[in-house]
Amino acid sequence: MRSRAVGTIEYEVEELDNIFGIMVLGAFIGIPSPPIQITMELFPLMEKELNIMLAKVLTAHDPLGDLFSELDID
Amino acid sequence: MSREIHFFIGKGGVGKSTTSALTAVHLAHKGYNTLLCSMDPAHNQRDIFDRHFYEKPKQVNRNLAVKEVDADYWISKYLKETEVQIKKVYSYQSAFNIQNYFNILKYSPGLEEYALLLAFENILDTAKDRDFIIFDMAPTALTMRFFSLPFITLVWLKELLKLRKNIYTKKEIISKIKLGRKEIEQDKVKAKLEELINDNQHLQEYFTARETKINLVVNNDRLSFSEAVRTKQKLTKIGIPINRVVVNKVQNNEITESLRAEFNDYKMTLFPLASGGLLGLETLQLYLDKNQNVLNDLP
Numbered sequence: 039m040r041s042r043a044v045g046t047i048e049y050e051v052e053e054l055d056n057i058f059g060i061m062v063l064g065a066f067i068g069i070p071s072p073p074i075q076i077t078m079e080l081f082p083l084m085e086k087e088l089n090i091m092l093a094k095v096l097t098a099h100d101p102l103g104d105l106f107s108e109l110d111i112d
Numbered sequence: 113m114s115r116e117i118h119f120f121i122g123k124g125g126v127g128k129s130t131t132s133a134l135t136a137v138h139l140a141h142k143g144y145n146t147l148l149c150s151m152d153p154a155h156n157q158r159d160i161f162d163r164h165f166y167e168k169p170k171q172v173n174r175n176l177a178v179k180e181v182d183a184d185y186w187i188s189k190y191l192k193e194t195e196v197q198i199k200k201v202y203s204y205q206s207a208f209n210i211q212n213y214f215n216i217l218k219y220s221p222g223l224e225e226y227a228l229l230l231a232f233e234n235i236l237d238t239a240k241d242r243d244f245i246i247f248d249m250a251p252t253a254l255t256m257r258f259f260s261l262p263f264i265t266l267v268w269l270k271e272l273l274k275l276r277k278n279i280y281t282k283k284e285i286i287s288k289i290k291l292g293r294k295e296i297e298q299d300k301v302k303a304k305l306e307e308l309i310n311d312n313q314h315l316q317e318y319f320t321a322r323e324t325k326i327n328l329v330v331n332n333d334r335l336s337f338s339e340a341v342r343t344k345q346k347l348t349k350i351g352i353p354i355n356r357v358v359v360n361k362v363q364n365n366e367i368t369e370s371l372r373a374e375f376n377d378y379k380m381t382l383f384p385l386a387s388g389g390l391l392g393l394e395t396l397q398l399y400l401d402k403n404q405n406v407l408n409d410l411p
Contacts, residue, residue, distance in 0.1 A: 044285070044286045044289045044290055047282055047285060047286055048286055050282065051279060051282045051283055051286065054275065054278065054279045054282070055279060057275070058272070058275055058276060058279060061272060061275070062272065063213075065216065065217070065220070066213050066216065071220075072265075072268040072272075073222055073226070073261060073264055073265045073268060074217065074220040074221070074222040074223055074226065075222075075223075075226045075265070076265060076268055076269065076272070076308065077217065077220075078190070078194050078217060079194075079304060079308055080301055080304055080305070081194070081198065081213075081214075081217070082194065082197040082198045082200075082201045082202070083201065083300045083301050083304055084301060085201065085202050085203065087301075088210075088213075
């Protein structure tokens with residue numbers, strides 16, 4: 039019950055994590071990146087964000103399906 | 113006295129190396145403990161003093177030491193440290209794959225000016241006993257990127273920190289509802305962002321401090337003049353003031369009207385043209401003896 043209550047926020051946080059990942063590590067998926075040393079300094083601490091970002095790239099063909107399943111819409 | 117830092121900047125070939133070397137020799141001769149640092153990858157100081165210089169400062173006389181900043185050394189040192197850090201933190205499986213990503217970073221543009229910043233920080237930390245540190249900078253393009261890097265970096269860092277704080281607050285909410293407590297694991301990325309903001313602000317303060325003097329070197333020609341005007345505008349934009357305009361290769365003590373008009377409000381130093389070039393410590397000293405009033409406004 040409790041975990042259901044925050045499901046949407048968790049989804050949002052994951053999206054934000056993804057955005058943060060893209061902003062810092064975007065160079066890896068073809069998006070212009072910030073001054074390179076920011077990437078260098080944060081890269082060692084961002085394993086989770088990197089994995090989220092890469093997973094999102096893989097499911098990028100169906101972002102709506104991703105969202106609908108989170109919101110429990112069939 | 114507090115330590116003074118002098119940057120010599122300007123278009124390629126105007127005489128940044130020569131005028132910075134002359135200034136360093138002058139200050140050392142006056143008894144000040146002086147360090148001359150070549151930040152220009154072309155490293156002309158070795159030709160001027162006719163000997164090899166390295167990362168480790170080498171004394172050329174009692175009060176004067178010269179060093180050459182090796183950007184490649186700083187880049188590879190930095191990459192090595194980052195790589196070690198990644199291997200330490202990432203789980204075994206992803207550390208294995210991460211190597212590919214890291215190899216992409218190695219060839220990113222922008223690393224050279226960052227290496228210069230690392231070297232600059234290192235010099236400030238290690239040369240604490242010097243009275244003067246003179247930086248012979250690279251030509252305008254690289255130097256401008258060097259000066260503006262902390263400025264641009266801070267814009268990014270502050271935006272990233274905002275987003276990160278937002279994420280952190282939401283994670284706290286989740287933790288509170290799910291587990292009934294608000295404390296969550298300390299966010300290392302946020303801490304790192306704050307540390308980086310702090311570092312970059314320090315650098316910016318160094319660039320704009322009263323003890324830091326920017327010497328803009330120009331010649332009596334149109335090209336170096338128009339580049340000097342643009343450099344002045346760009347530096348003003350990022351809040352770094354020019355302290356002095358150094359006109360090199362001056363004939364008959366004359367400078368052009370446009371030069372005089374544009375830099376009317378600045379201190380000006382005129383270095384007379386030296387016939388036959390200035391090579392070797394003795395030649396530099398002879399030149400200074402002959403033109404004693406040139407560096408009058410320095411100690």
